[in-house]
Amino acid sequence: MRFNTLAVTTAALLAAGSAHAQYSGGTIKIGVMNDQSGLYADVSGPGGTWAAKKAVEDYGAAAKGLKVEVVFADHQNKPDVGSNIARQWYDVDGVDVIVDVPTSSVALAITQIAKEKNKVFLGSGPASSDLTGKACNANFIHWTYDTWALANGTGKAIVQTGGKSWYFLTADYAFGHALEKDTGDVVKKNGGTVTGAVRHPLSTNDFSSFLLQAQASKAQIVGLANAGGDTINSIKQAAEFGIVEGGQKLAGMLMFITDVHALGLKTAQGLNFTTAWYWDMNDNNRAFAKEFAAANGGKHPTMVQAGIYSSVIHYLKAVEAMKADADGAAVVAKMKSIPTEDKLFGKGTIREDGRHMHDMYLVEVKKPGESKKPWDYVTVKKTIPAAEAFRPLGDGDCSLVKKS
Incomplete structure (x- = not known):
């Protein structure tokens, strides 16, 4: 199994003690899981890992006294491989949130593991609309796009x-x-x-x-x-x-x-x-693309990589506001309660079914x-407004949605 758990510490190691007492293990640990070398590698891959690290840097985690680590792994587009990595991360390695996960079959498996372990899963790469439909749960947010x-x-x-x-x-x-x-x-x-x-x-x-x-x-x-x-x-x-x-x-x-x-x-x-996103639409997107290209061999970012950045920014806002990250469902509930806003996706919201709403x-x-x-x-x-772009809330058969 290709499994790289290289940790990239994005904040200086701060003095141990009360400053980190609320965060599990004293660290907010983010796991980027995707296809690092196969048919979806350019869609997210190493560039997705870079986007997560960039979000932590731009959020100013170190200056805010937050110790954040980003780790990554290759799920090889296989549900069994992805599931094994997720359990290892959640149970042993102290990962608090898994992000990205292109390949819907892998994502559908991991969303259930996140629920079982009461951790957080933020999907930028997967597409299946079932993730906020019949497979929805309180520990998952679908960020970038869907079928x-x-x-x-x-x-x-x-x-x-x-x-x-x-x-x-x-x-x-x-x-x-x-x-x-x-x-x-x-x-x-x-x-x-x-x-x-x-x-x-x-x-x-x-x-x-x-x-x-x-x-x-x-x-x-x-x-x-x-x-x-x-x-x-x-x-x-x-x-x-x-x-x-x-x-x-x-x-x-x-x-x-x-x-x-x-x-x-x-x-x-x-x-x-x-x-959901294009690099040449505005100055913020162009600046992000310029930095991305410089770090990724001239390639320009996809909507999935931009979505990873956006989702990590909002996750950090929620755990900083809560001063805790251990209760995954509580973190997701906090994320839903706060309007989303970042330099790449602008303003948005997260619905009760876990669907991030944006144009x-x-x-x-x-x-x-x-x-x-x-x-x-x-x-x-054409710009498709958020309310038209995604499935109506009541049509997805999500158990989290209150019946009228």
Whole structure:
């Protein structure tokens, strides 16, 4: 198992005693768990660890007398690996909060462990809307995006502009299934039809048989209910099969700026996708991206990495206000009671089901000639207000939501 528990101390070691008596172990310990080297490594990975450390630094933890440590581990996109790490962290290593966790199947396992251990889990990377629906609990907050928001941003826009018949190419695990379902519901609600779907293994290299089935469907839209390296490879191979040249269009239901970079504008131009954050929208985002790029080999941050930063800032606000971090459910309740505000996501709130509420954005990939600088890849076509961007509170079947 790849398991790196290197602790990065972000505050000077302060004198022991009453100053830290309220914090378990005398330290606020944050564990960043994600894919450090596989198909989601660029989405969060080492850059996600950097974002968590940067949040601690920008919060001024040391100056406020808080001792904070950030540790990280690679869950390899496997629920059993992620679960073992979570139990080790919570039970033995004194981790108070786990953040990020792309790969919904891993996140769905860890949210139950957080509940069992009464710790905190802040998900920036996972997508399944079940996390604030039937799988919700009082120890979890879903921060950045989810499959419902992606479906209602990208899917709705494409149907409304004429893409009525859909066929899905779906990653065969919890995230892909949720994204296919949520997008299919939106397509049908807006007058479209779903002609079928084919499911592929996570992190496959050969999409030929799946793309041939999508091509044979004759659907106007091939919806890609996958992410990261799988999205990149399916789009590249779709070009080799002439799917777009044959009159069908691709819809990347979950895409990141790093995917566009990997594809290149010539291949990705014209794709629409929904995002919670984009680096070139304002001065604060650009400043963050500049620091991120300098520390991460020139790469620019994704919405997941920005979401990690934002969630850690708000977590630190809550535990500082409480002067305690041991009772995870109490910390999450405190986080829900305080409006969110940070330099990347601006102002927001957290609903009782654990959904962080903020605006989302429908963007379109630029043509090569429209890009004026490195990583200048998309145009924001529409701002989707928070109240419209996420599933209505009463529709998720979350046990935390009071029945009217």
